[in-house]
Amino acid sequence: MPRQFPKLNFSEVDENVRLLAEKVFAKVLREEDSKDALSLFTVPEDCPIGQKEAKERELQKELAEQQSVETAKRKKSFKMIRSQSLSLQIPTQEWKAPSVNPVLSPATPVLPSAFLPVQVPYDVPEFQRVSISGDYCAGVTVDDYEQAAKSLVKALLIREKYSRLAYHRFPRTTSQYLCSMRDEKWKVEDEVYPDFHSPPEENEDPYNLDDAPDNLDYVIKIKGGIPFVYDNKEMMELNEPRSLPYPDLETYTLDLSHVLALIADGPTKTYCHRRLNFLESKFSLHEMLNEMSEFKELKSNPHRDFYNVRKVDTHIHAAACMNQKHLLRFIKHTYQTEPHRIVAEKKGKKMTLKQVFESLHMDPYDLTVDSLDVHAGRQTFHRFDKFNSKYNPVGASELRDLYLKTENYIGGEYFARMVKEVACELEESKYQYTEPRLSIYGRSPDEWQNLAKWFIKHKVYSPNMRWIIQVPRIYDIFRSKNILPSFGKMLENIFVPLFEATINPKEHKELHLFLKYVTGFDSVDDESKHSGHMFSDKSLNPDLWTSEKNPPYSYYLYYMYVNIMLLNNLRRERGMCTFLFRPHCGEAGSITHLVSAFLTADNISHGLLLKKSPVLQYLYYLAQIPIAMSPLSNNSLFLEYSKNPLREFLHKGLHVSLSTDDPMQFHYTKEALMEEYAIAAQVWKLSTCDLCEIARNSVLQSGLSDKEKQKFLGVNYCKEGPEGNDIRKTNVAQIRMAFRYETLCNELSFLADAMKTEQISALSK
Template identity: 55%
Template sequence: MDTHAVHLALAAIVGASVVAVSAYYMHRKTLAQLLEFARTVEREADGGGGSDTEPPTAHLKKRLGSSRRRGNGGYRRGSASLPDVTAISGGFDGEEKRNGPVHVDGIPVGLPRLHTLREGKSSQSGSFKRSLLRPTSPKSPVASASAFESVEGSDDEDNMTGEVKLDTTYLHTNGTVVPEGKIPFETLPNHVNANGEQMAITPSMIRSHSVSGDLHGVQPDPIAADILRKEPEHETFTRLRITPLEAPSPDEVEAYVVLQECLEMRKRYVFSEAVAPWDKEVISDPSTPKPNPDPFLYILEGKSDHYFEMRDGVIHVYPDRDAKEELFPVADATTFFTDLHHILRVIAAGNIRTLCHHRLNLLEQKFNLHLMLNADREFLAQKSAPHRDFYNVRKVDTHVHHSACMNQKHLLRFIKSKLRKEPDEVVIFRDGTYLTLEEVFKSLDLTGYDLNVDLLDVHADKSTFHRFDKFNLKYNPCGQSRLREIFLKQDNLIQGRFLGELTKQVFSDLAASKYQMAEYRISIYGRKQSEWDQLASWIVNNDLYSENVVWLIQLPRLYNVYKEMGIVTSFQNMLDNIFIPLFEVTVNPDSHPQLHVFLKQVVGLDLVDDESKPERRPTKHMPTPEQWTNVFNPAFSYYVYYCYANLYTLNKLRESKGMTTIKFRPHSGEAGDIDHLAATFLTAHNIAHGINLKKSPVLQYLYYLAQIGLAMSPLSNNSLFLDYHRNPFPMFFLRGLNVSLSTDDPLQIHLTKEPLVEEYSIAASVSSLSLSLHVI
């Protein structure tokens, strides 16, 4: 036992001796390094930081010596991949500068070495450069309980002390070196950035929440009142320019030429005003426009000498009855279908598909990079905009059907109100008998007490997915078509009085919100020419006018239904019923005075129906509308051409007489074949949906280049054709397509009295879009 204790004691003594000897030699080596470093610092101070004629070996020693950092009592190497935030922000004295560039490694071959900015002569210049490198993010004005939270941009490696100096050179992206003693942006003339673009150097670029040179001191952050008191500043953000390193290949040049030809082809078709709408009216008062005191006032206008006639499905206009040369020629059907087939060949070409796919991905990544660089600055700019936020910026519902413009609770409340207040109103004629509202509900074995939202059954559910027929049945309250006729139709026994009152209530909700507008689509079926006068009379007699609302006319593609019912004999009958009244009122407004007044509020023409129905692709030589007498529905592009051609001629005539024009804005690309989108690319100003553009990179890129508007409705698509998470709206937005959110059918889709805000809020949550991006 005693021998064991002696062995332990000897082992402890030997171990302690070894440790002491090792510590002595390590201390001696460290002390020698410190003394050598101190003598080096003294020599540098005596020599004024070196000269331009010193040998390269001395300069190399300085680079190797200055590439170390001191922290926690030792030396360690600086990061080769991250910028030194502490050094850049001016945290060192001016007389402690490095004389050589920092040696960095870990950079891929072929890229320029990483150089940091030269430290400024004053704290202000240091702050200026720091704000250029890294925009400051907004912080709470409340002081943090943790001292580490007051350090902006600090990390594990920012422990540099006063002895370490900054690099004195700066390398541009073009390879040139800024002379020593100048900040790099002084060499750019007229405030030109590193990409070669002129930029205004505004105070927004030099905002800093910390005082230069004192990173670890808690400084007060700007509060909302300070931001609002600032003078308006020019928008300043980091721009990106992508310059190809080599000339495009012959395949790429060929693809560019073909795409340009497609754009020129579209310009030949689409109607455009001689004077742009935004140039027709000069708004000197920035306040809200004054309301029209009498929107339905009709002023007598004389009849013009124009003469028109329908020929081969298209109306031709002449200066007078005896003229032989038409005023507004339009491309014939053969030319249109030939050009359509050319577009279809282009979108199938492999090299063009590859190029467009690459360009679209580049656009998407470029915008993501823009967000990384400028999101904080955009957030600050958004906070500094007085009296503007998400709730009071004007939002337009660009695609909503009038018969479904209210939510289900609103409709239920209205039905109960009418059943309670007007039970004895005669509302319908069925089976040879006139029925009152109360008798209608008795025939359905319903009372006002029984009604609820679930019994109303107008909301879309899983049964409507890929079932457009079942979705249309949701327009029937309680599954009864007679209730739809009473409450949601304007051509009924009570002349649409209930629908007019319901519409006025929706208008009141829009007026109360003040910042929401809508473009309601209302139907003209083409069964008879008097439909236009009936619709205009309903609008005028019910005084349906709002500063927040305009109208679009939607044409359901139901020729086959009318043919089977014997309402029409050929497709020509539908075209006559749709377009002849419009030309009559344009030539002679006195012939349809109410229609003339109503058309001042009509801004577009739409084509609607189930696009997923199979159809034959049109050939270059199709039968004329007068020859189309079979029971089959014409193809989508057949409808598109004849609606476009007549609307083009009508707009030319109305423009020549100083009247308002009507845009062509059909439903397209919700389902069905890709040639729907090709046809609307040639003819349409805007389209609704367009989700099938994700299947064709060429068409998607053409829609981007032409900036054709897409009124997208992700919630509606989620109930019909496409799951919300697969909807291409976020991708289209990032790539720069001209997209907007719309509601489509609030009655079937939405739950609140502000369906458009509901659409935006869900998109913000699911797609992670900020409110500033929603404003865009």
């Protein structure tokens, strides 16, 4: 596949789309300004556009269509196409009664023209399937169905383009269907995967600095927030950069406008709402019919249960990765063992640990978890400012700087020791992994080197941890303090050191080593702080963004995505590991954040606002975009536990995992991730199969290497459906995997059928 990003230009049609997108943005902005905080997630149970008048109009439209001869012919042709699709989807039931081993079910030959022949059939015990016959278009007019399907397919094609060229993941099944719609042959060699560094072997030094590849001496220069790589200075003077793909601003804003306009399209909203309701109801029926069969399958699976399947905490912040009791115990321990150690410097005066506590008028011996006051409570609900203050133990920023920072007088030693204690507990548990976020602010280009030195000096590596770099969206704070002259300088400080370490790793050995254990980037801050600026091709470029106003969310995401894409393509050329973009998204604020993430993110954290948009929710389902959800965190900040959509998303088939976010603020036990699973299981009555499915999703979402995923999930984990599931490792029933796979194929086949417009037109004449 040529690694060039196709450039788009505005046409008359696209101008109309842009105008509609602007209307959507303006409407969302008005809602943001006027809504009551407590009604943020209050979504009516009925169809979002199901007002009485709208229903009457739809009914009249459908009745008129039913009387139309042309529509009758088109419906008949649709039924013919659909019946052919269904006959291909449902596996034949020509099975013999099971003896000792599970019955072999033939591979489901969905769209044979799109799929490669399956070499080995997968094991699926017999189970009860739900099929629906009759007018599958009932309730939706043919025109609306066609319009919705074409719009959804266009959005999926946009997502596929952005994912592939950035070395992000895109589901194989959806890709195969999209290929068939374009009359193209799907090839496994065209599939794109991120490249993660495998963990060192037992006798291998994880801090070995001598394996850096040779320098290339390329030249890097950032212009307008976008990095350009040149072979040498002469090529830079000629302005001939290396050919690395990225979407220019006009192309990106046009694609963004198409998806923005789609979420406001009435027929598409109706169609997606009905399909999502169907998915939830279908799972309820599946559960009722096959729950005992799934449980029987799990009971017959030796040596594997929920406790010893791998689970990854896919969203956790390193500064809060320990629980409050752990932090309190560590503070008391350091005070007892090294009270006279110099740990800080204030106004040129060096201070011992004892003097630091005396200046705060406190004795660590008297501290309790309550006086430590790092736990989020009722006062933090819808108060992100109060929540951020919880990072300060006893309300003292001095203790935060001393114990929870990597850059301080003692070189972040206390923080490193606590992180290593958490890592040690994970290694003892064997089956739990975590992906902590470390902050890079963009204040200075030296931040990366300092972080890499902290990692190596204190030997923070753990086989049960993979690191993600979070970039807080706080440019406005740095600009107001004159730390940064422009947003472009912030981007330069964040990404130029990474390009330099990729181009000349022998000159940046520490950073090159640290980047082996970094798997992605995150964008974090309070999403409810909205900006009145709509990101468009007329927006100022980052070098000219010199005001103290913070750029909007979509502006941050675009420029981070472009830099990560260019960096990934350069690193792939060099045989180095690549990075995923995994922003916080959909926790609060505008629904447009989820549109930006649909284009740019490999996966997201939170995703609560998907509940408000049936179109986006259905697109996230079809594209199987991973979502790391943290119901206990949301319960303290934005949404009470019982209203959290995680269970609903899981039932519909969205790719969700459970994560802790901030154990220091939200959890009580030593095993915060198990606490998260336990509470979810109790509140929502999740079955063992549900829990193991979520755990399997977490491993797939994570930045664990291909070698580790093969060990934890099975050698065929890249394949989808039962064929890609090894029940001996995941403890997820093959019945569940077959149900998920066949349901997704069914939804995609609806879109594929509607795209056969030439056949339909010919038949209707």
